Amino acid sequence: MTTLVPPHAAPARGVTLDDVARLAKVSPITVSRVLNYPDKVSAKTAKRVRTAIAKTGYVPNLLAGSLVSRRSRLVVVVIPSLANRAFVETVRQLALVLGEAGYQLMMCQIEGGAKTEAQLLDGILARRPDGLVLTTALRTDAARQRLLGLSLPVVETWELPAEPIDCVVGLSHFDAGAAMAGYLLGKGHRRFALLCSSDARAAQRVLGCEQAVQRCGGEIVARFQAASPVSVADGRNALAGLLACGKPFDAVICTIDLLAQGALYEAQARGLRVPGDFALLGFGDLDFAAQMYPALSSVSVDAGKIGQLAATILLQRFEGAARGSCIEDVGYTIVGRASA
């Protein structure tokens, strides 16, 4: 049982399938079948093998298995940042549905670090996942091209790209922005301030918002742009800046609830009242929105449904569905509460 330590102190050799096979007095392939196709092995043999597995503490080596079977049973979901709470429920549902189908989900954060997007992506692809879920669009064309050149199933989520890589589950942020403005216009507001975060989707919402306001005879009196990543503090600062510039407004539209949260705190600190002094509308319907006082009106997106659909679509792609065979729009819902 003693093993010589190799020169460069490589990790211990570990128990292999062959070790288990020897102990159970079967051929290696039988052990493999017990693990992967239990039906194809007699109950008696299977039991002997399982005993040997337990006795040895064998952990299968998926690197080897995936290499030859060309299936890793791994799905990677790429998220821009853990801090972005929009994706929490999406990822949860993804993991759940994929897990039930025998796939493992792992998350990769794509923010920060010295690596380019393409390098990060190559690092992921090198591990040969069976599928990929993107919660944020690839910013570089190099990365996009890389995926287009592969036959790897990909689901882009949370938006509706003009030229999808493969399948899509998302919503139109332009439309959502227009609906936000429409909602406030419908309540009689005309003088809007915009507090914006700095990502492409927020920009789309702003665009939709601006066009709707213009179309209906409203006016955008001021606009503040927060740096990325956006924070509650940005919301406070933005409202402070807005008040400082002195232009009158009757509604504040935030591209994300965090900004609205900050704006509300700033209003409270100054003794201003919402919705008395101005209406306030956020986006995302994060958990605190319904709980704040006053409760925050927001736009809700069914994040869990995005995850479920993305998982289902991936599974279909694994079963042979064609690339690009599915584009789903999950839409959005305006949730009116006390603040607007």
Added chain:
Amino acid sequence: MTTLVPPHAAPARGVTLDDVARLAKVSPITVSRVLNYPDKVSAKTAKRVRTAIAKTGYVPNLLAGSLVSRRSRLVVVVIPSLANRAFVETVRQLALVLGEAGYQLMMCQIEGGAKTEAQLLDGILARRPDGLVLTTALRTDAARQRLLGLSLPVVETWELPAEPIDCVVGLSHFDAGAAMAGYLLGKGHRRFALLCSSDARAAQRVLGCEQAVQRCGGEIVARFQAASPVSVADGRNALAGLLACGKPFDAVICTIDLLAQGALYEAQARGLRVPGDFALLGFGDLDFAAQMYPALSSVSVDAGKIGQLAATILLQRFEGAARGSCIEDVGYTIVGRASA
């Protein structure tokens, strides 16, 4: 260039290292070296190889590489749930430091699903990560035993387990709880209400808190326990329940900022004043704590430092440091603000 589709529609064969080698007119190992040990190849040869790589769109297969080299350059960090914001910065720093050292970090969520903890762990181990970071303690002994039986470097974080698996970067939640009570006792508060979340670490903080209160002649007049996962709504409900039961109190201690946030909203909704009517103290110092009105007193833990240290320790373990060679206590800081 046409390939027959194999019977079970296995994924396309893809470009291999041999293809690149053939195109560049070198041996496969030279291509490997260009990728892994660029110094060991002449600039001229390297250039030819890189051209061939670009031309073919070659993506290395780490499954094969890791199999033979016994190094996956993968570190997996296990988190209980994406929703838990405490770990955001820890994971970010982990990814950063490990990334600079050539390791890739992937996250696995361990909540929900039908899989047991041990099964989930086996699924991770099967991919042969070079290291593991736990942000939450393993709940089952089976899972713990599995890790103890391997030589895999592991760092447990965010607490100081009595019997560590390997290395540790954390803090004493018992001490933090005692300090929370001590802080309020020092401000003259004596009648405490406790709003608790339902995890082991919160329980430790509660324990520390209770003992400190008792020791100093204070009193815990009421205690509410929120179900897991905890939410802002739980905070509102808990404060409402507390007020309903009618017992007088002058300070509310929450095991987590989310509960304090909810409690504050409920207080605002009822026209109560913080800290006028009662002091409020949270834990975690989440981003909104400093921004709320009134600003929330809380306990800050240097989450980023935990990540940095964990990464550094892992790298040392990779370099041969002994199992269990490092136990770090990062402590905590009480951040006094308006609410207490």
Added chain:
DNA sequence: CTGTTAGCGCTTTCAA
């Protein structure tokens, strides 16, 4: 600096 040989641990394919 470059190449040859061997084999990582497993599953596919075919045969019994």
Added chain:
DNA sequence: TTGAAAGCGCTAACAG
């Protein structure tokens, strides 16, 4: 139901 042979794509070890 079980097994034997072959080889997935790559790198360690050694040789030139």
